[in-house]
Amino acid sequence: MLSSAFKRCWPQNTSAIKFQLISVSLYSTLQPISAPPQLQDLCNIVTSTVGGLDDLELSLNKFKGSLNSPIVAQVIDSVKHEAHTRRMLRFFLWSNKNLSYDLEDKDYNYALRVFAEKKDYTAMDILLGDFKKEGRVMDAHTFGVVAESFVKLGKEDEALGIFKNLDKYKCLIDEFTVTAIINALCSKGHAKRAEGVVWHHKDKIKGVLPCVYRSLLYGWSVQRNVKESRRIIQEMKTNGVIPDLVCYNTFLRCLCERNLRHNPSGLVPEALNVMMEMRSYKVSPTSISYNILLSCLGKTRRVKESCQILEAMNKSSVTPDWVSYYLVARVLFLSGRFGKGKEIVDQMIEKGLVPNHKFYYSLIGILCGVERVNHALELFEKMKGSSVGGYGPVYDVLIPKLCRGGDFEKGKELWDEATCMGVTLQCSRDVLDPSITEVYKPKRPEKTNVVDSSKVKPQQKLSNYLERMKMRKIAAWKKKMKKKSAAS
Template structure:
């Protein structure tokens, strides 16, 4: 279920952060100067060249031998089109050898944009070796690296755990004939903060503060995100205070980032402080005329669900409704999930009905995840009821649900219902991933839930409670003492 939570919540939060960064020129998105799709009329020469690059037959020397027949008709545009057309199918080593071979045969025809384009392709494929080789060639030949290319290269290097190399390229941008300006500074800061290297990013800010005077808001957002990745509430709070002191008003994205940092920190170290501290942050938001949204409350609900705090989750959902912030379907999902996991199935069904009654149309993953939870806690009948609600709302995406329910019903002995669902799915043209053999009682083993065996406490001092163990030890000591006294009296009498 952690995977489903990731699908339902975290990407949405990260997407909103990324969109805001790109709006402020902080999120560096690599762009291609060439189309990644083949044109409608593809020349036979391009088709043949792509087939040679993509081929898996032979080694790299064989590839170069096959490419030699294209020497006379090779052009820079043909090289770019071949890389774009085969970058998803060909191995990066073959792409690299093809480009190096092209640069050797078209040394004067290949332009800076061709080198930058190839470098961006290798960065997108996370191939550090190919990037390193191409950057060295780019530096030796005195070619210019675009600022956009550097942004993608820096981001890729940090993702690969090579933040030192990313900083090294940034410090030596003059060797790549790329200027250190507002764009490149924000690019390296954003790359470092995306993986939590906020301290090193602040070092870049300190040394190049004269170049980022117009980018302060996005720089603060990036630093705040960097500290939140580390769950460092103290430093994240410091960034918020610096923003206010420098006349930059924290927006909703900043407060949501800080709220996530606070909640995830308390989740590990102070679960009882989740609700009060989060609500204090929301009060601070309102005082700054920044009003919490369902995303803000969902951050708190997500952490409450991870600690199985059922009562607080229901109270937060009620607070949202009474406070004028209408819950979205993710809010209802988070509350229904913790209710089902804690065995409150009736209350969980009421929450789902309440969501449907308000006219909210959730994603099909909402039903798929909750049905998976109900099957996991052996409540298949409740899962079937929820599936009927899903079909009633014509959500679509029924295939994965059938793949979960049919095997679960059959392993529970309900082959008749499993066959019914199978026939229902096939009649709708749904291709199921589970095998039809699961419907055969002679093949599928039925697992009946059994009560846990009682542990015998006879002659097992380990299994007894601490009180009984102490009583047993005291009794044994008294017996030994009585035996020793009796033996001493007998010896004296003799």
Template sequence: MKLKMLVLLNSALKRFTLHRMNTQHSKLLSFSLYSTLQPMSAPPQLQELCSIIMSNIGGLDDLALSLNKFKDSLASSLVAQTIEDCKSEAQSRRLLRFFLWSSKNLNCNLEDKDYNYALRVFAEKNDHIAMGILIDDLKKEGRVMDAHTFGLVAETLVKLGKEDEALGIFKNLDKYKCPQDEFTVTAIITALCSKGHAKKAEGVVLHHNDKIAGVMPCIYRSLVYGWSVQRNVKEARKVIQQMKSDGTIPDLSCYNTFLRCLCERNLRHNPSGLVPEALNVMMEMRSYKISLTSISYNILLSCLGRARRVKESCRILETMKTSGCAPDWVSYYLVAKVLFLSGRFGKGRAIVDQMISESLVPNCKFYYSLIGILCGVERVNYALELFELMKRSSLGGYGPVYDVLIPKLCRGGRFEKGRELWDEAIRMGISLQCSKDLLDPSVTEVFKPTRPEKISLLDSSKAKPLKKATTAKRLGKRKNMKKKRKS
């Protein structure tokens, strides 16, 4: 039931966000329509090409036939502008067919920058096949791949699980007339580490150490992150030790990454070691004059909440205050969340009040999530109290909460309160996604959670003699039947 309510809250939030996006889009559209009234408009050649590419009628062969009917002069600038105008709406393969048609019709008139731009567009669209075709064309025609394009291509290939292909392009950058310099080496290392391929990234560092001497702090941070993705605390610690031996002091970002790695590892394998080992890392940070922030503590609080370590979560929140690191609203949220999930509703509400007394103003997600949790564990009254606090703070964005509370109240038999919230939302001009039929008791099925009946010790003690008595009666009946048969 809890999972169902959380899913319902998330779907309501998504619908509300989509409604706001549509409203903003309509405003932007009206502005764009106004801008088209300006004297300067798109050239007719550009409009014709865009209409052909973005048409959903026919396949790629039909697209080629339509392009062959284009009679105006074609320039490389027109090709680039067409791709720019169509890339957000047109299908990736239609853009590829258009670019290949343009390169064929313009022969060698397309510049290297046009190829690089098109390659970056396909990389942003995660189209592996289109990227491969253009990369092959670059190599065949002896064109230059610039360093920025390579960085984006490498990042996309690693994200698509093609890290060996990205490394292959890097090793053969000379075939693309792109130098293996500080920028490209850093790009491939960062791309590999972003998905946890730290071992391969270390191989690149080993072979190109002389080219990245000036950016080693950045390289070290990437390696720590790469090992942290794998939750490999041992290797991440080795990188930090290497940083210190090279005279580079790890910064706050580097230590937070390592702290997350350590906490995630302990969450799976040693939950009791979460607090002591994390505090040791924080002590090490202080020894290097690194000021702890709420982000560092929130990493620990998040893992403690997932492990349901309630007392330790509350203790860390108090430690933050005494150590001079003021908790933010995320800190209070993480503690309140674990308190609600563990059934400590009064204490969780006290944590929320404490946050408000500190003059911290959370965003809507703070209330969305906690109200969803309270509804999921059948504590609607606490959810209503939180909703009142949300309205007092004048945050706005109440639609998703109404869409969760009204169905929950009505299906719990509280139709009057559901009607009250419905009328309140209508007065505020909020368009609700839930149906008005929920307010009708003849339509809405009331769900009341059933709990297994508890049998007291007194009842169980009475039940046993009854079984014995029943057994004795059965034995007596059998004896009487035997006597009758003998007689």
């Protein structure tokens, strides 16, 4: 939940620049066209699961309707979530062969973006070859999508190779394409290679420096390289680019995750120093900044510091959100502080914060995992009182847990309650049957018989003694053989 909240804040700070044009959104950009009668026939042929690719082409050859560029693009758009990519590729290549040069560059670009979305390297490679062979023009948006797909597939060399040869695809190396390859490389932590692109194309990125620095900072943070991340921050200040909240949160995340592995005791002091630096540049930390720290504190089970940070947030101008309370309650429940954890949840409710159903579902799952079903039931009552919805997964956790613990009566009560509310349950009704469901009874380790242990102990001592004597004889023999070899 913290990760998703952090990611949501990222694009809000980059929307002011033109880099949005090469974002990785892969939605269709096709204009709505009235569907001709033959469109459905082509879609049925491509999505058919009968026969192989050669059979597909034979069926396409029997197609008697009129074929044009808009229909080809519409078929690709209609079947991209249903048909296999290789069938779509064969259809597209067949269309190109039949239409000759009637297929437009925008159709090629759209098809390439679809195959990049599907992460089909072979299909992408074939179309890229056709781009060069037929002299097609690749647009900047398509290059951005292709570059990111290549990097996600672990083929960053191929992504850089396309970038260096963009002239063969009749695509300009400008601020859009340069920023696209930098962003693609940094998304998987290849910050050093991205800095090489920056060095060779400084003149192209003068207008998008803030975006480039954010990408580089994120790239180094993926590697948890605090030294290089700090260097990027200093370089930004030197070049007159003041780091904003996103930059500092990225650096803070890098620092906390590094300390989580190598210096847990330095989590709080070093994170607070960064927040102090933020304030000196008139960048106020938000709940997301503190949640990054709370998340790492929870992973290392530092309960006292987590509670202190939440208390400090309440006393300062930073208002905790429900994620903050979740992170503290989670570490309290995991460490066995159930009373304090319940207080934290009550405190959140008193402040009027309304979390989504994932808050309750996650905490209830933790309580069931540590065998505190009664606390889980109490928390479920609070969930129903807040009317957040999403009760189905919680019922699916609680009912089997109660029945396997022997409380079939309460399990039946929750089942009837869910049925009355119209909640669809995924668990089987058989779980309510005591003759089917095996009741889990925790077993204590059996005590060793005193008489048996007295017999076993001398035998073990004798065995250990014989083993030691054997090892000594072997060592003495090796020593003797070594002396003989040296004398000879």
